[in-house]
Amino acid sequence: xxxxxxxxxxxxxxxxxxxxxxxxxxxxxxxxxxxxxxxxxxxxxxxxxxxxxxxxxxxxxxxxxxxxxxxxxxxxxxxxxxxxxxxxxxxxxxxxxxxxxxxxxxxxxxxxxxxxxxxxxxxxxxxxxxxxxxxxxxxxxxxxxxxxxxxxxxxxxxxxxxxxxxxxxxxxxxxxxxxxxxxxxxxxxxxxxxxxxxxxxxxxxxxxxxxxxxxxxxxxxxxxxxxxxxxxxxxxxxxxxxxxxxxxxxxxxxxx
Amino acid sequence: xxxxxxxxxxxxxxxxxxxxxxxxxxxxxxxxxxxxxxxxxxxxxxxxxxxxxxxxxxxxxxxxxxxxxxxxxxxxxxxxxxxxxxxxxxxxxxxxxxxxxxxxxxxxxxxxxxxxxxxxxxxxx
Numbered sequence: 001x002x003x004x005x006x007x008x009x010x011x012x013x014x015x016x017x018x019x020x021x022x023x024x025x026x027x028x029x030x031x032x033x034x035x036x037x038x039x040x041x042x043x044x045x046x047x048x049x050x051x052x053x054x055x056x057x058x059x060x061x062x063x064x065x066x067x068x069x070x071x072x073x074x075x076x077x078x079x080x081x082x083x084x085x086x087x088x089x090x091x092x093x094x095x096x097x098x099x100x101x102x103x104x105x106x107x108x109x110x111x112x113x114x115x116x117x118x119x120x121x122x123x124x125x126x127x128x129x130x131x132x133x134x135x136x137x138x139x140x141x142x143x144x145x146x147x148x149x150x151x152x153x154x155x156x157x158x159x160x161x162x163x164x165x166x167x168x169x170x171x172x173x174x175x176x177x178x179x180x181x182x183x184x185x186x187x188x189x190x191x192x193x194x195x196x197x198x199x200x201x202x203x204x205x206x207x208x209x210x211x212x213x214x215x216x217x218x219x220x221x222x223x224x225x226x227x228x229x230x231x232x233x234x235x236x237x238x239x240x241x242x243x244x245x246x247x248x249x250x251x252x253x254x255x256x
Numbered sequence: 257x258x259x260x261x262x263x264x265x266x267x268x269x270x271x272x273x274x275x276x277x278x279x280x281x282x283x284x285x286x287x288x289x290x291x292x293x294x295x296x297x298x299x300x301x302x303x304x305x306x307x308x309x310x311x312x313x314x315x316x317x318x319x320x321x322x323x324x325x326x327x328x329x330x331x332x333x334x335x336x337x338x339x340x341x342x343x344x345x346x347x348x349x350x351x352x353x354x355x356x357x358x359x360x361x362x363x364x365x366x367x368x369x370x371x372x373x374x375x376x377x378x379x380x381x
Contacts, residue, residue, distance in 0.1 A: 022328065022329055022331055022332035022335075023328070023329050023332075024328060024332060029332075032332070032336055036336055036339060036340070039340060039343070040339075040343065043343045043346070043347060046347060047346065047347050047350050047351075050347065050350065050351040050355065051350055051351065051354060051355045051358075053355070054351050054352075054355030054356060054359065055355045055356075055358040055359040055362070055364065056359075056364070057364050057365060057366055057367055058366045058367070059366070059367045060366045060367060060368050061367060061368055063298075063299075069367070071367065072366070072367040075299070077294065092295075093291065093294065097287070097291065100287060101284070101287075104280060104283050104284065104287075105280075107280075107318070107322055108276060108277070108279075108280040108322075110322075111276045111321075111322050112273070112276060115268075115272060115273065115276065116268075118266075119265060119266040119267070119268065120263050120264065120265055120266065121265045121266070121268070122263070122265075124268075224263055233324075236322075236323075237323055240318055240319075240322045240323045241323070243318060243322075244315055244318045244319065244323075247311055247314050247315055247318065248311060248315070250311075251290070251307050251308065251310075251311040255290060255294055255307050256303075256304050256307055256308075
């Protein structure tokens, strides 16, 4: 490529070829377009969530009088108020705050890894990649705990009408949540929780796997021999995107 | 390092590193503000608008600084941001207009908390 390009060197130009479109490398550009399409996918999930939620009965009473019912949409901070080791203590949104902190921190360590890669500093890249992986695994662990708590529910439970084995059962005591019914609210509430946080969690999981791969590649000096650490940048884009999606999930699912 | 390497490691630019941590600090501060609003304000459209605005502030910092899009050339920036603006438009219209319209068409009643007339009539039963 370079030999033919140098022969007609002065023909380089935006519309003549020889330069990268958008002055970005192929890999980075394709990562951007993949992330754009992935953002569309997440948008459909958020649209679905918002649409179902806004057309469902809302709870308009006092927040202090709130009890779970299958008849109306729950107040999020009443659902997510558990923290590991603090059984029975109401700590609304504290755990999800910790998860947000972990994910933003792992995004920061990823930027530091990219920055170290620009300086060809292999040791720093390896160090920051390791922190990023630890952050990702910590987030997944938190999510596993949150899911377990969500599925098992609270001792109090909720009385509601459910369909079980094809029959309507009135005044059934519901504990926890599954895809058919849940103690927190309408069935769609738990289904959307599983689907949206699950889809995001799967992205985090894939991100951790890819991070481990590039961690080993940079530790063994593959990118040093290659002469650049662009792979860290590309995976970094994906990792920040996962953080970005979490920012939106956090707002729409836990705050609003 | 076992192999002989002629890679020159450049020294870290302290200003650049501080810039990264500054963005992180901003993200934490904005999140804290969201928490303050979540626990001091009552639920309503105003609070939702505040949350979405602060979320977009956070998203802007992540995309333009962490993902470096703010430092790419303008045409790349717009080819990513413009489609997303249309998506945001779609989300807002689907939530506010469609969601409310379906709710109204179904005649769904909100739960008011007062003991009278709290029994929900669910046609799906």
